[in-house]
Amino acid sequence: MSDAEIAAELMRLARARGADKSFCPSEAARALARDWRALMPEVRRVAASLPLRATQKGRPADPLTARGPIRLSLAPE
Numbered sequence: 001m002s003d004a005e006i007a008a009e010l011m012r013l014a015r016a017r018g019a020d021k022s023f024c025p026s027e028a029a030r031a032l033a034r035d036w037r038a039l040m041p042e043v044r045r046v047a048a049s050l051p052l053r054a055t056q057k058g059r060p061a062d063p064l065t066a067r068g069p070i071r072l073s074l075a076p077e
Helices: 003-017 025-032 036-048
Strands: 052-056 071-074
Touching (some): 003 025, 003 052, 003 071, 025 036
């Protein structure tokens, strides 16, 4: 799976939800691969490079270092 494919799916989901809604990165992984769990580190890595905001329990989080579930949404402009 290429970074470009992952980025495209992450941004598609973010735009589909809109600025005030979030999604789980696993939604992108599930859309891209049957074995989606193995893809999660790549999804988080790519998400960190995009104009997305990551949160955990409602607080800002780093998708690269956060342990446990995170949510992604479009970053404010």
